[in-house]
Amino acid sequence: MSVSVLQRTVLDPAVPYVGTIFGGLEPGQMVVVHGTVAPDADRFQIDFQCGCSVKPRADVALHFNPRFKGSSCVVCNTLENEGWGWEERTYQIPFARGNQFEIIFLVLPHKFQVSANGKHLLFYKHRVDFARIDTLGIYGKVKIGTIGFTSQTSLHGSQLSSLTASSLNSEAGSTESLDFTLPYTANIPDGLSLGRTMVIKGEIKKDAKSFSIDLKSAGSTDIALHLNPRMKDRAFVRNTYLYNSWGEEERQLRDFPFHPEIYFEIIIRCEPQHYKVAVNGVHQLEYKHRFKDIRKVNLVSVAGDISLYDVRVW
Template identity: 65%
Template sequence: MESPGLQRTIQDPVVPYAGTIFGGLQPGQMVVVHGIVPLDSDRFQVDFQCGSSIHPRSDVAFHFNPRFKGSGHIVCNTLQNEKWGLEEKIYHMPFVKGQPFEIIFLAFPHKFQVSANGKNLLVYKHRIGLESVDTLSISGKVKIDTIGFTSQPIILGSQPTSLAINYTSENMGESQKNLSFTVPYKGNLPCPIIPGKTVAVKGEVYKDAKRFAIDLKPSGSKDIALHLNPRMKEKVFVRNTYLFESWGEEERNLLDFPFSPEMYFEILIHCEVHRFKVAVNGVHLLEYKHRFKDLCKINEVSVVGDINLYDVRVW
């Protein structure tokens, strides 16, 4: 996930490290950690704590603990009243000894979402309220280059000042505008998607999601210039175009499927002369050559499927 401007950056902290999170963590804020795993490392941990007491030990709202024994795994847990809860284990190890890494912790009202090296890694639901977290600690065999804190929360909901798309409910008059992002969503763009324009869609995948779709199309037409269709069960990201009342050939090839249940995402669709470029959470994912050639007619976006939709913009 692409990290935005940082409010505060700590350079080359000595490990073990413990520092106050000034102002606490707000929903939508990120903590970005850059470092390297030493060749002799057996484990390290990043803890989001409720204070910095050692005796008695402060509660740990979120314990993130990569362990390198065997094929490696990551343990997540919560410490309350000096007692550990039930471990949640992830048997996927994105960290390689001797290699640099980036971890992004994104805070939500009900969970942490973690990405590593540009890929979504895990979701950890709060067992202690986010408002209690005021300390970050890092320990174990790890070298940390920087710790960064975002200056402002990402937008997690609709705000009239952030909208570039006016949505009109089919049950309302044209004079009444509904500034929500209810799915299915349909919005008229203030300008056509011509080369140089970008559409951003932000949302969160349902826990039991099957699929969702984003379509860019001409208003009032059955044609669809770009159909983006992540399918969760199959783990495929289908791209296609609908012309002359017929679907074209699907494009499916991708090295990695970038979505997972309960994952927050930001999809950027950038239009160029010959193609669309698509990025997910700040990482370039794919290119799609134009099949619908009259780009100046693409003036509508629709979103359907198993997601909570937080924001839609164009610039």
């Protein structure tokens, strides 16, 4: 998840911390928390609250609670009318006493998606309307360095040039008649060139098997870049289709960055010798050009087991 544009940052707040989330939260917005777990910590918590009342206690839409006693875990829950719901526990805990951390909370229309230290951690479906959230609370044995809030932009944000199947030559910034139905194909205005960058945003379906992103040349069957995440094999396959045949697959990758039911952002940048590919703000791979005349790469196609939210180029 890209966190390069912060609307507001809170520096070195004292804990316990209770602060207003100005303007509330919207889909596509992120809250980024950097901190350090105390060496003697038994737990800490980050609460997305519906107000700051103590008596009666304000509702908590998301209670995010790493615990370090016994079997370490992260507990998530919701407090309504001063009563807790059922706990959801994650035992693959990425936090340790005395260690630094980065947590990113991404707000989606029907859930929170949470990553920690650059990797997906969990998602938590909304039990109350996230539009009610107006306060962030942080408590427990933890030191917070920064709390960052990204600008409030919809998942169908209007910046850059949006590529739409229904309006292939729409002007930059237009969001009218956006159609991201799959399979999806759109023109890349003026084709690729060095330095040109594309972002594809979507959400992987629950029982997904695979999806694909293809950069192609109109009027031929050639595929300059084929990106194909495969969930069952946990493989991020890259290839090129030339002269009516596939080349040799590339699969090497340190960590597989895709998971069912999570939101993702794939960024593709065209460099002189290769494409650079990042997923959720983390560089993943480079793919050398096999289709040499990149100016002829003027189509992008997306297909497979995802919900497609946006495709943009600049």
